[in-house]
Amino acid sequence: MKMNKLKINKTAKSNFITYGIVIAAFIIVQILVSAGQVSSLMKGLLVPLCTYAILAVSLNLVVGILGELSLGHAGFMCVGAFSSAFFSKCMVEVIPVAGVRFFLALLVGAAVAALFGILIGIPVLRLKGDYLAIVTLAFGEIIKNLINAFFIGKDSNGFHFSMKDAMSLNMEADGQVIVNGPQGITGTPNDSTFFIGILLLLLTLFIVLNLIHSRDGRAIMSIRDNRIAAESVGINITKYKMMAFTISAALAGVAGVLYAHNLATLSAQPKNFGYNMSIMILVYVVLGGIGRIRGSMIAAVILTLLPEMLRFLSDYRMLIYAVVLIVMMLFNWSPKALEWRERYSPKRLLKKKQEAKEGE
Amino acid sequence: MSFISYLINGISLGSVYAIIALGYTMVYGIAKMLNFAHGDIIMVGGYVVLTATAAMGMPPMLGILAAVIVCTVLGVTIERVAYRPLRNAASSLAVLITAIGVSYLLQNVALLLFGADTKSFTSVVSIPAVTLAGGDLTITGETMVTIAACIIIMAGLTLFINKSKAGQAMLAVSEDKGAAQLMGINVNGTIALTFAIGSALAAIASVLLCSAYPSLTPYTGAMPGIKAFVAAVFGGIGSIPGAMIGGILLGVIEILGKAYISSQMADAIVFAVLIVVLLVKPTGILGKQVQEKV
Numbered sequence: 001m002k003m004n005k006l007k008i009n010k011t012a013k014s015n016f017i018t019y020g021i022v023i024a025a026f027i028i029v030q031i032l033v034s035a036g037q038v039s040s041l042m043k044g045l046l047v048p049l050c051t052y053a054i055l056a057v058s059l060n061l062v063v064g065i066l067g068e069l070s071l072g073h074a075g076f077m078c079v080g081a082f083s084s085a086f087f088s089k090c091m092v093e094v095i096p097v098a099g100v101r102f103f104l105a106l107l108v109g110a111a112v113a114a115l116f117g118i119l120i121g122i123p124v125l126r127l128k129g130d131y132l133a134i135v136t137l138a139f140g141e142i143i144k145n146l147i148n149a150f151f152i153g154k155d156s157n158g159f160h161f162s163m164k165d166a167m168s169l170n171m172e173a174d175g176q177v178i179v180n181g182p183q184g185i186t187g188t189p190n191d192s193t194f195f196i197g198i199l200l201l202l203l204t205l206f207i208v209l210n211l212i213h214s215r216d217g218r219a220i221m222s223i224r225d226n227r228i229a230a231e232s233v234g235i236n237i238t239k240y241k242m243m244a245f246t247i248s249a250a251l252a253g254v255a256g257v258l259y260a261h262n263l264a265t266l267s268a269q270p271k272n273f274g275y276n277m278s279i280m281i282l283v284y285v286v287l288g289g290i291g292r293i294r295g296s297m298i299a300a301v302i303l304t305l306l307p308e309m310l311r312f313l314s315d316y317r318m319l320i321y322a323v324v325l326i327v328m329m330l331f332n333w334s335p336k337a338l339e340w341r342e343r344y345s346p347k348r349l350l351k352k353k354q355e356a357k358e359g360e
Numbered sequence: 361m362s363f364i365s366y367l368i369n370g371i372s373l374g375s376v377y378a379i380i381a382l383g384y385t386m387v388y389g390i391a392k393m394l395n396f397a398h399g400d401i402i403m404v405g406g407y408v409v410l411t412a413t414a415a416m417g418m419p420p421m422l423g424i425l426a427a428v429i430v431c432t433v434l435g436v437t438i439e440r441v442a443y444r445p446l447r448n449a450a451s452s453l454a455v456l457i458t459a460i461g462v463s464y465l466l467q468n469v470a471l472l473l474f475g476a477d478t479k480s481f482t483s484v485v486s487i488p489a490v491t492l493a494g495g496d497l498t499i500t501g502e503t504m505v506t507i508a509a510c511i512i513i514m515a516g517l518t519l520f521i522n523k524s525k526a527g528q529a530m531l532a533v534s535e536d537k538g539a540a541q542l543m544g545i546n547v548n549g550t551i552a553l554t555f556a557i558g559s560a561l562a563a564i565a566s567v568l569l570c571s572a573y574p575s576l577t578p579y580t581g582a583m584p585g586i587k588a589f590v591a592a593v594f595g596g597i598g599s600i601p602g603a604m605i606g607g608i609l610l611g612v613i614e615i616l617g618k619a620y621i622s623s624q625m626a627d628a629i630v631f632a633v634l635i636v637v638l639l640v641k642p643t644g645i646l647g648k649q650v651q652e653k654v
Contacts, residue, residue, distance in 0.1 A: 069453065123639050130394060134593045135638055137586075138631035145628035275586065279396075279460055286457045315472055322464035326442055329461060333454035334445040 015209050018294045019202060025301075026198045045308065047262040050197025051255045052304050054204045056284035056296035058251030061208055063282065064291030065217065066244040067224030068125070069133040072140030073252050074277035075120075076113045078268055080253025081260035082147055082179070084109030085188040088261065089178055090154065092189055102191040106200075106257050113253020116143070117246040125241045137275050147268040152179040184267030185260075192261040200258055201297075204251050208293055211247065220244050287328060365497055366619045367612060372503040372572065374611020375510035379565040380588035381595070381603035382517065383558030389534040389598035390554045392452065396459040397438060399585015400466035401559050405431045405566030406576045407474055410481055420484035427563040435559025436552050438462055444548070463582075470578035481574040484567055506568045513561065514604050521600065530554060534598070587614075590634050596647025605645055 029046065032038050055077060062070045084105040095101040120139050127135055151162040155175030179185055211217045219240045222230040231237055260266050270276060281300075288299030306324065310317035331337050342348065380402065387395045405427040412423035442462050446455040487501030521527035532540040533550045541547050569584060570576055587610060595606025610630060617629035637645065 063453070069456075123635065127638060127642050130388075130597065131593060131638055131642060131644075133394075134590060135635055138590070138634050142628045142631050145625055145631075149622070149624055276582075282453075283457055283460060286451075286453050290451055290453060318464065319468040319472065322461050322468055325461035326458055326465065329454055329458040330442070330445055333449040333451070333458075335448050336445060 011213055014294075015213075018205055018209065018297070021294065022198060022202055022205065022297075026194075029194070041308065045304065046194040047192050047197050047258060049301055049304055050194070050201050051259045051262075052281070052284065052300040053201050053297045054255040054258065055252055055281045056288065056300040057201075057204050057208055057293055058248045058255065059281045060285045060288075060291065060293055060296045061211070061244055061248040061251070063285050064289075064293075064296075065212060065224065066220055066241060066248075068241075068245075069130070069282075070136040070245075070248075071133050071275060071278045071282065072120075072136035072138070072143075073248075073281050074273045074275070075136075075140030075143040076116060076249040076252035077256035077259065077277070078140075078143055078147060078273035079116045080109035080113040080256030081266060081273075082185065082256075082268070083112035083253075084257040085185045085260040085266050086152070086178060088189055088191070089185060089187065098189065098191045101189070102196065102257075102261060105191070105261065106254060109253045109257035109260075110250045111253075113256065114246050114250035117249025118242065121242050121245040121249075125238065125245060137278065140273075140275055140278055144268045144270070144273045147179075147184075147273075148182045150179050151177065151181050153177045182267060184265060186265045188260055188263065188266055190261060190264070192258050197258055200254055204254065205293065205297070207247065207251065211244075212293070216240065216243060283325065287325070287332070362619075366615050368497075368499060368503060370612035370615035371608055372506045372611070373615060374591075374608035375506045376565050376569050376572070376607075377584065377588045377591045377611050378510055378604045378607025379513055379561050379568070380584060381591040381607045382513065382600060383561045383565075384589050385592040385595075385597055385600065385603040386530075386554050387558050388592065390530060391443070391447070391551055393443065393455045394459065394589065395443075395558070396456065396585070397462040397466060398558065398562060399581035399583075399588070400463045400470075401431050401435060401562040401581070402566040402569065402584060403470060403576070403578060403581035404434060404466060405563035406481065406570045406580060407470060407479075408563075409484065409567055409570065410479055410576060413484065414482065420486075424484065424564070424567050427567060428560050431559040431563035431566075432556045435555045435562070439552055439555040444551075467578045467582075474578065476578065479576040481570040481576050483571040483574060485571050502568070502571045506572065509564065509568060510604075513564070514600075517557075517600060526550070526553060587630070590630065593644055594634055594637060596644030599644070599646045599648070602644060602646035 029038070033043070055073065059070065059073045062068055062073075087108045088101055088105045091101055091104070095104070120136070124132060124135050124139070153160045153175050160175070212221075219230070219235050220243070222233075222235060223237055223240055227237060259272075284300040284303055285296045287303065288295030288297070303325075307317055307321055310320055313320055331341075380398065383398055384395065387393065387398070408427040408430045409420075409423045412418045412426045413420055418426070442458050443455055446458055449455060483502060485501045485505045487505060489498050489500045490504070491498050521530060529540070529545045529550045530553070532543065532545055533547055537547055540550075565584075566581075570580075588607065591606035591610040592603050593606070594610060595602025595604065613633055614626050614630050618626040621629060641647070
């Protein structure tokens with residue numbers, strides 16, 4: 001009984017530390033901003049930092065908790081970003097209050113991303129391992145490609161849709177092109193703020209941490225640890241896989257909403273929604289520790305800031321970034337490096353000293 | 361007649377994909393890792409040939425040889441420094457992320473050395489184009505060389521794997537590392553050899569790719585790399601004939617999709633076909649279905 005109580009306190013404590021880090025970071029940044037210590041470059045990074053942290057936490061749900069490798073996370077972000085930007089742009093005159101509009105856009109983005117999560121999850125989750133990874137990558141690329149071929153316009157007659165070009169929308173004179181193929185959506189209201197970003201990050205953490213420590217979360221983790229054993233004790237594999245995948249997709253959609261409302265022009269390029277982005281998010285997750293929610297959040301922040309902090313190296317910064325990435329991976333994962341760390345860890349050395357003292 | 365010419369172009373592009381995919385599939389079969397840096401080795405090969413032939417004035421054959429040597433050394437070095445320490449890591453994702461790091465590293469080194477601007481690549485193939493069917497059908501020298509190279513490599517590799525001792529060792533290591541070691545096979549050496557062959561193939565692919573599509577940037581290798589990876593999965597990852605079939609099918613689908621459906625959507629079509637194939641055959645066309653034992 002006592003043991004049980006202690007254990008619950010431990011997870012609760014760990015969760016509060018996670019929330020505390022986010023809130024403390026927010027307060028520190030606010031103080032620095034009001035003291036004028038933050039450059040405009042850094043200010044521009046605040047919302048993206050929240051976006052990437054949310055993405056990393058949501059991908060960790062699939063990679064770390066469900067144990068499946070997904071390389072298409074940017075696709076869900078893309079869907080969330082475009083659906084919400086479309087909504088906001090249409091509603092700019094109808095709903096003048098930015099807060100309400102953003103909240104509704106958030107719901108739209110998350111819902112559409114979740115829907116895509118379900119649609120893609122049904123076929124994808126039948127596969128295993130690297131095959132699953134390549135199919136998620138394929139879906140991400142298809143989403144990016146399709147969005148680049150979309151043209152949607154609005155005039156007095158309603159919406160017009162085309163997959164060829166803006167001219168074939170056949171709009172009236174007062175028509176306005178909303179989604180313009182490869183040019184994407186321009187003029188999305190800039191509703192994202194650092195405060196909203198932090199709130200959404202806290203919400204994401206709350207959802208994911210609560211899920212992990214719930215009955216459903218334990219079922220999901222049991223699938224990761226041993227699928228056959230989980231199946232044999234009556235866990236519905238498909239249901240729980242879909243649950244994790246869909247929640248993760250919806251949260252990536254939330255990150256997409258945040259991302260879209262921070263930019264004047266939203267277009268689906270390989271750089272922001274291609275497989276490179278998905279891989280980048282995966283790097284955050286693995287470097288932060290697979291299955292460690294707090295870790296992926298911190299890794300996302302550090303790895304986003306690292307290229308900026310290395311700016312004084314100019315041309316060499318991405319080179320250094322790559323070397324740092326390789327060295328960090330070797331140091332954190334190589335069995336030999338781990339053994340070495342174990343041998344020379346401060347904790348162990350301290351213990352040795354103590355033992356030597358006791359021996360005297 | 362245009363259909364046949366598209367088909368031949370498709371087979372030619374597919375042959376390049378197939379050669380790259382062979383490297384992917386061999387490395388995957390033996391080291392069970394996705395070598396994301398494979399595409400960037402292609403890019404390195406392209407720059408080596410360009411430097412050797414255009415800047416240093418070497419004859420094309422010598423340039424190709426230089427590219428093969430540089431890429432082989434590079435591949436083996438990467439394996440030794442970045443991948444081998446992580447072979448027994450707790451998660452197989454660790455080595456995947458390291459491969460991504462190596463990919464960034466190669467791209468940025470190339471960016472520093474050669475700049476971001478597109479370099480035009482002069483074809484190393486000097487065979488004239490052949491005109492068939494009264495001028496309706498033209499087959500370029502590059503196309504013929506590419507297809508021939510692909511067939512020779514495929515046949516050579518199959519012979520090597522099935523007949524030579526080193527090839528048999530590769531099969532053994534890919535089946536069971538521990539048992540292979542007990543039989544006296546040098547596992548580290550065999551894996552290094554696999555990386556060497558894969559990288560040498562990447563160098564040859566780079567020459568063929570750059571001769572057919574004569575532009576070179578530090579990011580040239582990324583997309584063919586991903587496509588070849590798709591091709592390898594398509595045919596059943598780990599299987600050599602599978603990589604071949606997958607690569608050629610992928611090339612044909614891409615070119616026909618570009619020609620008849622939409623040039624913008626060609627990549628989406630390729631990926632959609634992949635998804636359909638994997639849903640029908642979850643381990644690819646020639647992949648082996650491994651039954652899980654409890």
